[in-house]
Amino acid sequence: MKNRINITPLTNLSLVDKVEISITEYIKQNKLEVGDTIPKEMEFSEALGVSRTVIREALSRLRTIGIIETKKHKGMVLSHPDFIQNFEKVIGTNLLGDETLKDIFELRLILEMGMIDLLFARKTEQDLVELEKIVTKMEAKNSKSTLFSLENEVAFHGKLYEMSGNTTLQRFQNLLLPVFEYVHDHKLPNTETYEYSKKFVSHRELLNYLKENNIKGFRKGLAQHLEPHFNRVLNPTKV
Amino acid sequence: MKNRINITPLTNLSLVDKVEISITEYIKQNKLEVGDTIPKEMEFSEALGVSRTVIREALSRLRTIGIIETKKHKGMVLSHPDFIQNFEKVIGTNLLGDETLKDIFELRLILEMGMIDLLFARKTEQDLVELEKIVTKMEAKNSKSTLFSLENEVAFHGKLYEMSGNTTLQRFQNLLLPVFEYVHDHKLPNTETYEYSKKFVSHRELLNYLKENNIKGFRKGLAQHLEPHFNRVLNPTKV
Numbered sequence: 001m002k003n004r005i006n007i008t009p010l011t012n013l014s015l016v017d018k019v020e021i022s023i024t025e026y027i028k029q030n031k032l033e034v035g036d037t038i039p040k041e042m043e044f045s046e047a048l049g050v051s052r053t054v055i056r057e058a059l060s061r062l063r064t065i066g067i068i069e070t071k072k073h074k075g076m077v078l079s080h081p082d083f084i085q086n087f088e089k090v091i092g093t094n095l096l097g098d099e100t101l102k103d104i105f106e107l108r109l110i111l112e113m114g115m116i117d118l119l120f121a122r123k124t125e126q127d128l129v130e131l132e133k134i135v136t137k138m139e140a141k142n143s144k145s146t147l148f149s150l151e152n153e154v155a156f157h158g159k160l161y162e163m164s165g166n167t168t169l170q171r172f173q174n175l176l177l178p179v180f181e182y183v184h185d186h187k188l189p190n191t192e193t194y195e196y197s198k199k200f201v202s203h204r205e206l207l208n209y210l211k212e213n214n215i216k217g218f219r220k221g222l223a224q225h226l227e228p229h230f231n232r233v234l235n236p237t238k239v
Numbered sequence: 240m241k242n243r244i245n246i247t248p249l250t251n252l253s254l255v256d257k258v259e260i261s262i263t264e265y266i267k268q269n270k271l272e273v274g275d276t277i278p279k280e281m282e283f284s285e286a287l288g289v290s291r292t293v294i295r296e297a298l299s300r301l302r303t304i305g306i307i308e309t310k311k312h313k314g315m316v317l318s319h320p321d322f323i324q325n326f327e328k329v330i331g332t333n334l335l336g337d338e339t340l341k342d343i344f345e346l347r348l349i350l351e352m353g354m355i356d357l358l359f360a361r362k363t364e365q366d367l368v369e370l371e372k373i374v375t376k377m378e379a380k381n382s383k384s385t386l387f388s389l390e391n392e393v394a395f396h397g398k399l400y401e402m403s404g405n406t407t408l409q410r411f412q413n414l415l416l417p418v419f420e421y422v423h424d425h426k427l428p429n430t431e432t433y434e435y436s437k438k439f440v441s442h443r444e445l446l447n448y449l450k451e452n453n454i455k456g457f458r459k460g461l462a463q464h465l466e467p468h469f470n471r472v473l474n475p476t477k478v
């Protein structure tokens with residue numbers, strides 16, 4: 001099981017890689033917890049028999065991914081890594097490959113279809129009032145277009161993520177939607193001439209399914225609402 | 240839009256933070272691409288008016304998250320960041336907070352329910368032959384238990400992720416399943432006395448729905464298959 005998670009061919013490991021792994025193993029084997037102090041640079045250097053420069057580089061990596069932080073008068077302590085933060089940095093650079101970008105495009109569709117059960121189990125009356133306000137505001141702006149509009153998508157779908165009550169998912173989608181827009185605009189064939197096989201389901205109609213507590217209707221409706229996107233992913237030659 | 244993605248209160252930024260942001264902005268504004276060379280440590284130091292030590296630390300962070308790499312005779316070049324790699328390191332440490340762990344537990348349920356459309360659109364005859372082999376092997380081991388077994392889960396559900404044809408998702412789930420097991424065993428109330436509201440749906444039955452190309456049956460069956468997990472998440476007091 002461990003092999004599947006975190007294996008690196010031994011021949012490719014630099015000294016810093018090895019030290020990074022050693023320190024991570026040290027944390028695991030001693031069952032250290034958040035807030036616990038870890039040894040000083042010098043102590044690691046002596047125990048592992050490598051230079052302080054190498055130790056410093058390895059510790060710097062662990063600091064970057066959020067596993068350790070330096071506190072005044074306490075030295076280095078373990079901290080809760082931020083699960084999403086490094087994603088943010090990577091996504092911000094536009095350096096992701098096309099395949100990964102398309103995977104992320106699909107991931108958004110997967111997450112929205114997948115969270116329906118939690119959404120229905122957790123939605124509150126207050127949520128529905130707030131969602132209705134969002135829909136009414138969107139309609140007032142006369143946004144009749146069925147094409148993707150990031151602002152509308154974020155307002156409406158972001159609220160759905162919030163209602164599903166999973167904070168990690170919600171932060172994740174804040175990252176995914178801009179990638180989604182980018183891929184939509186630049187990386188997939190145009191669908192302006194796409195013919196809907198069924199009628200378009202609006203945000204208002206999705207809201208109504210939620211208010212009626214109609215999970216089947218919502219599931220079908222959301223699939224139709226997202227159909228142009230699914231179509232682009234699944235039938236890239238049909239435009 | 241940018242604000243939502245990557246905002247840090249200015250007062251909390253260290254000099255290294257600021258340099259890291261400056262370099263990232265430099266990459267974006269000059270529309271640099273994978274393989275492009277970036278300026279040397281010394282050049283950044285002079286342009287930004289900060290010490291080489293600070294520049295080195297910022298570059299080290301960008302190297303850690305996979306945005307730059309050092310190549311012989313070429314210096315520092317931009318590279319495809321590995322979307323999943325830093326997750327692996329963070330998850331490996333067991334330092335994630337309980338809330339994040341529970342979020343990840345839910346995320347697995349969300350992903351499996353959400354990928355059904357792609358799974359049915361992309362499954363091949365060869366996939367079904369391989370999945371059948373997995374199920375037959377599991378049955379031969381007489382694993383009648385309905386309780387969570389990581390090995391079985393990985394074999395069967397991992398194949399479903401593979402069949403859905405999304406590489407990022409597949410790598411993501413390789414990380415999620417061990418977290419799922421950990422949360423299952425340590426962080427949620429025991430469900431050994433849990434009474435199924437409907438009959439348990441086995442891996443074999445799910446396979447049959449796939450072979451019959453019965454997406455409705457599969458969707459309902461998978462929801463029942465995952466029901467004990469959904470129940471633990473949604474009704475933590477009922478055991």
